[in-house]
Amino acid sequence: MSFADALSIAASVRAGDRTATEVLEEHLGRIAERETEIHAFNLVTEQDARATAAAVDAAVAAGNDPGPLAGVPVAIKDNLCTRGVPTTCSSKILEGWRPPYDATVVQRLAAAGAVAVGKTNLDEFAMGSSTENSAFGPTRNPHDTSRVPGGSSGGSAAAVAAGFAPISLGSDTGGSIRQPAALCGVVGVKPTYGLVSRLGLVAFGSSLDQVGPFAHTVADAALVCEVVGGHDAGDSTSIPGDFPAVTEHLSDGVSGLRVGIVTEMMGEGIAPDVAARVRAAAAALAAAGATVEEVSVPAVTFGLSAYYLVAPAEASSNLSRYDGVRFGNRIEAATTGEMMTATRTAGFGDEVKRRIMLGTFVLSAGYFDAFYGTAQKVRTLMRQDFDAAYEQFDVLISPTSPTTAFAIGDKTADPMTMYLNDICTIPTNLAGHAAMSVPFGTGDDGLPVGVQVLAPALGEIPMFRAAAVLEAAALAEGGAK
Amino acid sequence: MAERITTEDVTKVANLARLALTPDELETFTGQLAEILEHADDIAALDLAGVEPMARPLPLVNVFRADEPGTPLDRDEVLACAPVSEDGQFRVPPVLGEAP
Numbered sequence: 001m002s003f004a005d006a007l008s009i010a011a012s013v014r015a016g017d018r019t020a021t022e023v024l025e026e027h028l029g030r031i032a033e034r035e036t037e038i039h040a041f042n043l044v045t046e047q048d049a050r051a052t053a054a055a056v057d058a059a060v061a062a063g064n065d066p067g068p069l070a071g072v073p074v075a076i077k078d079n080l081c082t083r084g085v086p087t088t089c090s091s092k093i094l095e096g097w098r099p100p101y102d103a104t105v106v107q108r109l110a111a112a113g114a115v116a117v118g119k120t121n122l123d124e125f126a127m128g129s130s131t132e133n134s135a136f137g138p139t140r141n142p143h144d145t146s147r148v149p150g151g152s153s154g155g156s157a158a159a160v161a162a163g164f165a166p167i168s169l170g171s172d173t174g175g176s177i178r179q180p181a182a183l184c185g186v187v188g189v190k191p192t193y194g195l196v197s198r199l200g201l202v203a204f205g206s207s208l209d210q211v212g213p214f215a216h217t218v219a220d221a222a223l224v225c226e227v228v229g230g231h232d233a234g235d236s237t238s239i240p241g242d243f244p245a246v247t248e249h250l251s252d253g254v255s256g257l258r259v260g261i262v263t264e265m266m267g268e269g270i271a272p273d274v275a276a277r278v279r280a281a282a283a284a285l286a287a288a289g290a291t292v293e294e295v296s297v298p299a300v301t302f303g304l305s306a307y308y309l310v311a312p313a314e315a316s317s318n319l320s321r322y323d324g325v326r327f328g329n330r331i332e333a334a335t336t337g338e339m340m341t342a343t344r345t346a347g348f349g350d351e352v353k354r355r356i357m358l359g360t361f362v363l364s365a366g367y368f369d370a371f372y373g374t375a376q377k378v379r380t381l382m383r384q385d386f387d388a389a390y391e392q393f394d395v396l397i398s399p400t401s402p403t404t405a406f407a408i409g410d411k412t413a414d415p416m417t418m419y420l421n422d423i424c425t426i427p428t429n430l431a432g433h434a435a436m437s438v439p440f441g442t443g444d445d446g447l448p449v450g451v452q453v454l455a456p457a458l459g460e461i462p463m464f465r466a467a468a469v470l471e472a473a474a475l476a477e478g479g480a481k
Numbered sequence: 482m483a484e485r486i487t488t489e490d491v492t493k494v495a496n497l498a499r500l501a502l503t504p505d506e507l508e509t510f511t512g513q514l515a516e517i518l519e520h521a522d523d524i525a526a527l528d529l530a531g532v533e534p535m536a537r538p539l540p541l542v543n544v545f546r547a548d549e550p551g552t553p554l555d556r557d558e559v560l561a562c563a564p565v566s567e568d569g570q571f572r573v574p575p576v577l578g579e580a581p
Contacts, residue, residue, distance in 0.1 A: 100558040193538040207537040236544045237537070305521040316498060323499070325571050330564035336573045337499070345501040353500055358514055360494040361486065371521065376534030378524050383535060416516050432538020457538070 003163040006072045006220040010113070013060065013071035020056035020071030024049055024115055027073045030163045031117070039139050040149075040159040042078045042088055044118040049073070052115045059113075066113030069227060074109055075159040075168035078119035079126055080211070081200035082106055089202050090134035091124045093347025094328040103200020104235070105169060105211050105228040112227045117165050120155030124349045125319065126176055126204045128152050129421040132412055133351045140408065141184060143447055147405035150180030150421075153214070157184040160214045167224050168214045173205045174307050175400075175425025177212045178437040182400035182450025185439045187221045187467070188214050190425075192457045193432035194239040196225070197232035205314040206237075208307075208429040218438065218467045222246040225460070244460040250468045255289030257462060258393045262454070263296045265398035265424045273443040274399045281397060281440050281451040284473035285466060295393060299385040302378050303427040308419060309362050309375035310430070315352075316359025322347065354415060382430045386456065394462040398424050400437035400450035424452060433457050438470045441477060486515050 012018040031044060059066045076082060079089045081099035088094045102110070109116065123133040131139040131154025139154040141147040142162040149158040153170030157180035160168050170177040172190035181188025189212040196211045203209065213224035229243030261282050266275050286292045324330035324343035331342035348356070362371035389396060401421060411418045428435040434457065437450035451470060455463035491511045495502050502510065560566040565573075 097562055100554050100562065233546055237539060239539070302524050302527070305524045308517055309521060320498075324564060325573055326559075327562040328564070332574070334574060336576045339574050341499045341501050344499050348500070354510060354513060356498045356500065357491060357494045357510060358517060360498045361490065361514065361518075364494065364497070370525065371518070373534055374524050374527075374529060375521075376536055377529040377532040378527070379535035380532050381527075381529075414516075415513050416520065419517075 003216060004166060005217045006069060006166045006215065007217070007223060009072050009166060010068060010070045013056065014065060016060055018071070020053035020115060021050070023071050024053040024073055024117070027117060027163070027165060034142070034162055035164070037140065037145055038142055038158050038162050039137060040075070040120055040155045040162060040164055041118040042090060042121050042136055042155070043086055045085060045116060048085070049115050049117045052110070056113055056115065068112050068223060069109065070113035072114050072167060073117045073165040074114045075118055075120045075156055075165040076106060076116055077122055077153050077156045077168070077170045079122060079171060079202040080106055080169060081202070082116070082119065085119065087119065087202070089125045090122050090136055091347065091349070091352070092135045092329060093322045093343065097328045099200070101200065104197035104232045106200065108228045109169070120153070120159055120168060122155055123152035124352050125202070125315070126152040126171055126173055127315070127351050127355055129175070129179055129418050130411065131155060131180070132408065133349055135349060138408055141405045143185060144405065146407055147447070148183065148408055150183035150401065150405065152176040154180045156214050157181055157186055157188065160184070160186045160216060166216060167220055169211060169228070170214055171201055171209055171211050172429065173208045173311060174429050175422040177214065178425050178435060178450065178452060179401045179421060181214055181437040183405040183448065185448030186214050186216060187218055187436065187438055188212065189221050189225060189436040190428060190434065191225060191229060191243070191460065192239070192434040194237050195243055195460070196229045197235045197238055199232055199234040203318040205311040206318060207314060208311060218464060218471045219247070219250055221436070222250060222464050244458060246460050246464040249461045249465055252465045253288060254285055254466055254469045257285070257290040257395065257466060259285050259290045259292045259466065260295035260389055260393035260396045261292065262300065262396050262398045263294050264298065264300045269402050269420060269423060270399055271403045271443065274401070274403060274449050277440050277443070277449040278397060278399050278451055281470055281473070285397070285469060288469045288473070290466070295389050295396065297385045297389050297396070297427070299378065299381040300427040303382065303430055304419060304423055306375040306378035306382070306430055307422070307426040308358070309371050310379065312355040312359035313363050313372050314359070316356045316363065319352070319356055351415070379430045382427055386427070386431050386433060390456040390459075394455070395459065395466050396454040397466070398452045398454065400424060400452040404443040404445055404447035404449060428454055434460050434463055436463060436467055438467045438474070440470055440474045486511060486518055
């Protein structure tokens with residue numbers, strides 16, 4: 001599958017060689033062809049998209065520049081607020097809700113000339129690793145529709161992989177951009193915590209959540225980061241200043257760059273064919289002039305335990321707002337208390353209920369110190385162990401996901417089995433660092449493998465330099481296994 | 482090592498979280514929560530004396546903005562998102578006392 005990238009679309013639209021309308025219709029055509037089979041979207045906003053594309057074309061015709069993403073179709077994860085357009089988080093509890101404002105990232109995409117084509121499916125409230133926990137049914141992997149696309153941003157990853165849009169936005173709390181990017185064979189970026197505004201991102205784990213792009217190419221992903229990133233006065237955790245100037249450094253190469261392979265992410269639980277691709281990536285970086293060595297980051301082995309206490313704790317607090325009073329669905333009952341219980345019981349799916357109860361438990365009197373307090377201390381260990389590694393290395397590499405895409409229904413019976421998908425991605429969120437997944441060939445089953453490039457906070461420039469070299473190496477390899 | 486979570490614990494937290502569980506759900510969720518909490522035995526066994534807890538990736542700083550009037554969300558538009566509203570306010574069933 002090969003589709004036009006965002007940069008070349010924007011260049012042709014800005015130059016007047018193609019109209020945004022033509023570009024849009026081509027993508028809507030592909031959606032019409034395969035969306036029934038893939039189910040990447042909760043909603044395709046064809047009419048709004050046509051109006052937006054027409055406005056871009058009018059701007060070009062009038063001699064104005066619509067922006068760096070002129071006429072580029074973009075798919076938006078359905079946990080990002082879109083003014084007047086249903087935003088469901090793939091949950092029944094938000095049925096009928098039309099947000100009264102746009103998320104900052106949605107505004108910035110529009111201001112850059114992008115054309116929003118729809119809202120993509122996700123695991124309910126972004127809780128899951130397969131997009132099977134959606135109230136609207138699962139999304140399927142475009143490479144093999146019997147497999148999951150990963151999650152929680154599975155719809156956004158599948159939309160890019162299927163050619164429905166060259167770029168999309170997702171959110172990443174424990175790997176929800178990087179893991180589906182890996183499974184769908186596209187680029188996915190989780191920027192440093194605080195670099196991209198969370199205003200208008202429906203909150204899951206507020207100290208972990210970060211918005212980022214999916215794209216076919218590293219250069220497209222870099223451009224989207226610069227467009228949507230940078231300070232936002234509407235998010236109190238937003239870092240002052242612009243997103244690091246990653247697009248200027250994509251051709252810098254990796255000569256002299258120090259790259260560490262994370263030992264703890266190469267052994268137990270990692271499929272041998274996936275580990276082999278990471279070794280091949282390491283060799284490619286070394287061949288391009290980087291120094292590559294193994295490095296131990298001991299605390300990452302405790303990431304899963306810490307995450308499944310911290311994230312549910314924050315979720316239980318954040319999701320208390322769904323009470324049938326201010327937005328979404330309500331099940332009527334005689335008293336407010338009964339109405340809230342009836343609404344939440346009918347509105348949330350099992351995984352969301354599980355995490356709310358887990359979070360409520362670990363925050364409750366008598367258990368707080370033992371569970372939540374301990375997990376917070378492990379976050380400090382994680383930060384310290386990464387800091388030590390980053391004294392010797394500029395970036396680290398690992399698998400993004402322990403396996404290639406698994407079959408739909410394979411891991412839904414046991415929550416813990418599903419959670420193990422995130423062992424390589426979770427540590428970055430706990431530390432608040434940056435990481436991205438770059439497609440790097442395929443596994444023994446012929447399905448895409450993603451290599452994860454990890455970087456310290458604000459280490460996006462070396463991270464993208466390494467990613468660009470890996471992308472070129474994978475291309476040169478020509479899909480060799 | 483914490484004691485295994487019981488159906489009584491889960492009943493209590495479900496109530497706190499305003500979720501109603503069927504007897505079957507109570508059994509299933511209790512087993513699943515126990516498995517997840519047991520996974521955390523690995524971090525419970527760590528010696529974390531002297532390690533500071535980390536609540537957020539960035540240091541907490543006061544964020545100030547210029548005291549300039551802006552345009553807030555439109556009240557009617559916000560109320561239109563609610564299941565029921567009346568006279569410019571959210572409407573809920575009785576909170577105190579018996580149901581009518």
